[in-house]
Amino acid sequence: MAQKTIFLTGAAGFIGMHTALQLKARGDVVIGFDNFCSYYNPSLKRDRAKILKDNGIHIYEGDLTDSCALQKRASGATHILHLAAQAGVRYSIENPKAYVDANLVGFSNILELARLFKLPLVYASSSSVYGANIKLPFSVEDPTDKPINFYGATKKANELMAYSYHHLYGLPCTGLRFFTVYGPWGRPDMACYSFTKAIIEEVPIKLYNMGKMKRDFTYIDDIVAGTLGALDYMGGARVYNLGNHKSEELLYFIDILEKSVGKRALIEKLPMQMGEMRETFADIEPAKKELGFSPRISLAEGLPLFVKWYKEYHSA
Template sequence: MAILLTGVAGFIGFHVAQVLLERGDEVIGIDNLNDYYDPNLKRARLAQLEGRKGFKFFKADISDSAQVTEAVAGSDIRRIVHLAAQAGVRYSLVNPEAYIRANVLGHTVILELARHLPKCEHLVYASSSSVYGGNTKLPFAVEDRVDSPVSLYAATKKADELLSHAYAHLFRFPQTGLRFFTVYGPWGRPDMALYIFTKAIFEGRPIHVFNNGDMQRDFTYIDDIVNGVIRTLDNPPAPDGQGRPYRLYNIGNNKPEPLLRMIEVLEQAIGRKAEKQLMPMQPGDVKATYADITAISRDVGFAPTTPIDVGVPKFVDWFRRYHNQV
């Protein structure tokens, strides 16, 4: 069975591809290897996959339907894991067009591809906890209203959910959206706080702690995320009361941690203290995230097992090896 995986050189995509290949699936990976963050990290991830049985890679931009169509030509694709996107809340203030192109147009290209595939069993796509925007009720539940985004990135992810709902209604192919909550771990993204803090501490530079440290995040370890993605992929949604095979899940650790506690765990793993510079809240940011995972736990058996006391040291161990730190 062939599985199309977009964003295969990205953080989550790389780890999902590894597990799919290990269990014997054929993976057709697409990525444009853009320079939003260091492409060398993306190429290093890709190097771990290339040459493995069942893996094919195509450099393609998901917003270009011709490139995507060419990449999948002749493949018997049954499932799609669509993770490619323009990530990052703060960068959306600088380059909004990149988010419309990748996240809205790109998502539409994948939807069009899926609806014309004769044997598409399930499309799983990445949404984000950012869609909860200015919501103050915790934990965030999939039933909550999400019509108050506080960043362009969040708005594009909500647009993806609406587009997918419309396609499920019109064309009846199964889809599941996953709202990811602060994913971290080995091979993680350099634009995320854990990576930024770790690099700064090793280099003896201060770290910027926003909202004066009064923040909480539902930090979710990559292995738990991958387990949830695979479980979801293997369990397509049944049609609802109106015949739509569509659902949304939160996928998080279900345990928000104070940012300052995460920094303490990081300091212990590195063996050095951080010099903290307390800063005001960044535009587009939110104070707290907390995933209600009742639905995904009930439906597919998702059960995260990795606290930050375990996951953060694993990230630091990888960081040391990758960057030759002592």
């Protein structure tokens, strides 16, 4: 396969760092872009950037709202992989404006960049687009016009915006609906990290809907494999689910974390929170057929790998 030069936004992020390393390992060139924002501790992003630097990958510091910076830095790229975003469901209830800037204004700048430079685009969407959908598993054919939080609404908007650029300008664009990604170097605001921290520090874990929640948890290496598959299979305006195709009880997730940490969790059960989905579950057949996507890592295998990283990182 011909070498690609990927303009990778969100390179200092969780999924961005792992994807950059795999792209480099298979012989592609990566141009990183990130604003190192303080949504969560930027020192984790700086540490990820250092790993990339040690592997010959540079991250340019810049913001998605700065279209000149995007155009300057993307020069020479053959593809755009757009992973930068204001992530997080709960924060979108407190601060929707941050999502307008990064996910709507920023995304339109990415589309313009792709149009000007004639670059195929792969971008991160989310299982949050399924919102109030109750049919399981979630299929890309299901309606997604009832997002129940603003984060999900911005991700759905991205899919619609991308479709119109495809229709008007022939832009090849692929959206990837990631389902709860976890693994080493993961995000502090997500369950895997925050529950592990709480168990180690003996602080209660807040469980909404009295703990009756289910998620399709996807290990980072599987997400990266699916993302690389999408970069290699471009054309049209496509959307895929990238999940593990298993809907797991949150209490089972905690059970494995407890065993991996070697301590019991303290649990505080609370009523359902606005904006939360009760269950996510990905139908991954199209991604299997077209992207060669085949998730391999179970929670029982993946969570101990996260806990091992967490302990090493925090003792270093």
